[in-house]
Amino acid sequence: MIDRRTFIGALTGGLLTAPLAAGAQPAGKVPRIGFLQPGPSLPGRFEAFRQGLRDLGYVEDKNVIIEFRVAREPKEHAALLAELVNLKVDVLVTWTTPAAIAATRATSSIPIVAMTGDPMRTGLAASLARPKGNVTGIAILVDELEGKKLQLLREAIPTVSRIAVMWNADNPVWVGVVQRLSEVTPTLGVKLHELPVTDSRHFEGALLSATAAGVGALLLVEDVLFGGNSRKLVELIAKYRLPAMYSQSAFIDVGGLMSYSVNNSDMLRRLAGHVDKILRGARPGDLPIEQPTKFDFVINLKTAKALGLTIPPSLLQRADQVIE
Numbered sequence: 001m002i003d004r005r006t007f008i009g010a011l012t013g014g015l016l017t018a019p020l021a022a023g024a025q026p027a028g029k030v031p032r033i034g035f036l037q038p039g040p041s042l043p044g045r046f047e048a049f050r051q052g053l054r055d056l057g058y059v060e061d062k063n064v065i066i067e068f069r070v071a072r073e074p075k076e077h078a079a080l081l082a083e084l085v086n087l088k089v090d091v092l093v094t095w096t097t098p099a100a101i102a103a104t105r106a107t108s109s110i111p112i113v114a115m116t117g118d119p120m121r122t123g124l125a126a127s128l129a130r131p132k133g134n135v136t137g138i139a140i141l142v143d144e145l146e147g148k149k150l151q152l153l154r155e156a157i158p159t160v161s162r163i164a165v166m167w168n169a170d171n172p173v174w175v176g177v178v179q180r181l182s183e184v185t186p187t188l189g190v191k192l193h194e195l196p197v198t199d200s201r202h203f204e205g206a207l208l209s210a211t212a213a214g215v216g217a218l219l220l221v222e223d224v225l226f227g228g229n230s231r232k233l234v235e236l237i238a239k240y241r242l243p244a245m246y247s248q249s250a251f252i253d254v255g256g257l258m259s260y261s262v263n264n265s266d267m268l269r270r271l272a273g274h275v276d277k278i279l280r281g282a283r284p285g286d287l288p289i290e291q292p293t294k295f296d297f298v299i300n301l302k303t304a305k306a307l308g309l310t311i312p313p314s315l316l317q318r319a320d321q322v323i324e
Contacts, residue, residue: 030062030063030064030065031063031064031065031090031091031279032064032065032066032067032087032088032089032090033064033065033066033067033089033090033091033092033093033275034067034069034081034084034085034087034089034091034092034093035049035066035067035068035069035093036069036070036071036077036080036081036084036092036093036094036095036099036103037068037069037070037071037095038070038071038074038077038094038095038096038098038099038224039070039071039072039096039224039227039228045095045264045265045268046068048264048265048266048268048269049093049268049269049271049272050066050272051269051272052268052269052270052271052272052273053066053272053275053276055269055272056272056273056276058276067084067087067089069083069084071099072228074098074099074102074170074224077098077099077102077103078102078105078106081102081103081105081106081107082106084106085106085107085110089110090110090111090278090279091110091111091112091113091275091278091279092106092107092110092111092112092113093112093113093114093271093275094112094113094114094115095114095115096115096116096223096224097116097117097119097122097124097171097172097173098170098171098224099114099224100112100114100115100116100119100122100124100135100137101122101124101172103135104124104133104134104135107134108133108134109134110134111134111136111278111283111284112134112135112136112137112284113136113137113271113274113275113278113284114135114136114137114138115137115138115140115267115268115271116137116138116139116140117139117140117141117142117171117173117177118139118140118141118142118143118173118176119131119135119139119289121173121176122172122173125139125289128288128289128291129288129289130285130286130288131284131285131287131288131289132285133284133285134284134285135284135285136274136278136284136285136287136288136289137271137274137289137290138267138270138271138274138289138290138291138292139289139290139291140222140262140291140292141291142173142174142177142221142222143176143177143180145222145260145261145262146165146177146181146219146221146222147180147181147184148260149219149245149247149260150163150165150181150184150185150188150219150245151188152245152258152260152297152315153217153219153243153244153245153258154188154189154190155312155314155315156243156245156257156258156299156309156311156312156315157216157217157243157309158312159216160190160216160217160243161189161190161191161214161216162190162191162192162193162213162214162215162216163185163190163191163192163193163215163216163217163218163219164192164193164194164195164210164213164215164217164218164219164242165178165181165192165193165194165195165218165219165220165221166195166196166197166203166206166218166219166220166221166226167194167195167196167197167221167223168196168197168198168221168223168224168225168226169196169197169198170198170225171223171225174221174223177221178192178194181219182194193210193213193215195207195209195210195218197225198225199225200225200228200229200232203229203232203233203236204236207236207237207239207240207242208240210240210242211240211242215242216242216243217242217243217244217245218237218242218243218244218245219244219245220233220244220245220246220247220251221247222247222248222261223247226247227247227248227250230248230250230251230254230256231254233251234246234251234254234255234256235255237256238255238303238306241307243257243258243304243307243309244256244257244258245257245258245259245260246258246259247259247260247261248261248264249261249296249298249321252298252299252300252303252323255300255303256300256303257299257300257303257304257307257309258297258298258299258300259296259297259298260295260296260297260298261295261296262292262294262295262296263292263294263295263296266292266293266294267292270290274287295320296320296321297318297319297320297321298319298320298321298322298323299311299315299316299319299321299322299323300323301322301323301324302323302324
């Protein structure tokens with residue numbers, strides 16, 4: 001398990017001072033970007049992408065147009081992506097693996113810049129260094145991320161013997177990840193209890209089964225199903241008094257115990273860099289898929305106190321933010 005990873009491969013080319021290279025777009029044509037946000041609309045997330053474009057010289061509605069769409073449920077992906085394709089966008093930007101998969105079904109010709117889980121496992125890319133096809137972007141190697149979260153949760157509660165992992169059974173990324181987590185847990189001295197769900201209506205039943213099985217802590221993986229129900233999940237988990245490791249600091253803002261996640265603002269600014277290269281004429285299949293380099297670890301001591309937990313000082317020292 002490591003906290004930081006370097007980029008895979010060298011990035012192609014340097015940034016030019018002009019917003020677009022000559023010949024990359026027809027003269028007078030304003031490039032159009034389609035941005036699909038799965039789950040609830042998060043203005044801060046979209047703003048980080050827009051800021052990334054501004055840093056590269058783009059001015060919205062002058063030398064670039066952004067078509068922003070929100071898919072509140074995965075079943076809306078196809079219709080919204082079809083709408084963006086019909087608008088003849090020059091680049092599609094997606095967030096989450098299911099959204100990226102839906103984008104590849106919607107088009108095989110429009111470049112796709114995506115934040116995904118493991119793109120090789122899901123068939124989105126041939127490799128990180130040379131993805132081929134029409135997809136590039138940033139890949140969160142979820143085996144390592146979720147393994148790190150599990151390790152931190154175990155350190156926070158040294159006496160725990162059984163940890164549950166809640167995951168979205170409709171997301172193809174998680175089957176393999178949960179299998180690998182189950183192989184890791186014996187080295188941490190704990191057993192893993194699986195809680196597959198596919199709908200927010202399943203949350204409470206899953207938590208009931210966890211407590212009945214003697215689970216002492218919960219790992220919540222990074223998934224749009226959970227991100228779109230953060231307050232509901234935190235309230236339910238508090239009801240069953242389960243110490244939990246979450247996937248985003250948004251959970252901590254509404255009372256969650258701990259979160260360890262990639263820094264989303266940094267990733268979105270870097271996605272803007274991929275978009276810039278493609279608008280200059282680069283092919284997505286030739287642009288290496290990058291990996292996150294910035295992570296955020298947040299601990300809520302108020303919640304720890306309510307649960308009767310004492311977080312080890314060594315863990316507090318490694319946190320990026322401690323809420324008291």
